[in-house]
Amino acid sequence: MDAYDGGSGAPRRADTSDGPASSEGPDSSGGPEAVSSPVGGVLPAPRAELRSSTPVVGAGAADEPAQGQGSDPGPDPGPEPASATAPRHLPPRTGVAALSPRYQVGAALALAVVAVTVCVHVGMVFLHVAPSNTVTKAHGKAIDDWIYPEFEQNWKLFAPNPLQQNIAVQVRAQIRGEDGGSRTTGWYDLSAQDGRDIDGNLVPSHTQQNELRRAWDFFTATHDGSARPVGLRGALAETYLRRIVVMRLERGAVDEGGVVERVQIRSRTTNVPPPKWSTDKVSTTPVYRVLSWWSVPDGVTEGGAR
Structure with a gap:
């Protein structure tokens, strides 16, 4: 009996020897697809030798999503911004900003x-x-x-009269020994001793650098060429210079057991030689300025100034 009732008015499908017409799409073997008939029907595709056991949907199945998968999600929106997926890391604070x-x-x-x-x-x-x-x-x-005194400024390094001489202060003493005899020492170069103490010293003391030099400058500024005091500060300059040289002698120059009775000071001045490329000619012979003997009061000896 036919699958369609004759009284229903529905057209009957043609029966073929190859079996009922199938609306299946391409089989798993990759055979040709069913082709639409120009008269409105669907022509059967050539019979494949091997058929897939999995049923295939009808016409238009290639345009629809597979069974069990949802609808097309649409265009890919791309990766999400980093701020939405991970916390933002700020650079660490440094310097004053890192303090409380x-x-x-x-x-x-x-x-x-x-x-x-x-x-x-x-x-x-x-x-x-x-x-x-x-x-x-x-x-x-x-x-x-x-x-004064730490930040004193002067122009001696620059114009108008830069230093062009080396001045050394030297001293000798008359010493009374324990037996009552008296003897005179040789000349001690106190400026050279200061230079040896400064050489190689990264932090030399102010006394090593300036004490003796400033004392001699103070003396020459308050005395004339004959070592006579000029003004009221002359006696003070003489006392200051004498105390310095006596303390230096007491600390190392004089043998133990002697007492300094008198001291004599002199300066040794030599010109700084010009550079090799200069045509200037200067004398390198030292010039001495010798002062008279100064008596040393008892309060200045035996351990230094008091």
């Missing part, structure tokens, strides 16, 4: 104090080296108290 607020305030105050101190120091030095003006006349003592 309390220490940040302390650091700011310290920097402010340093800045103010530097500004004041630069202003004081400027007023010290500047020509006389209203500010220096009104506040000269405050400026001198700030500058």
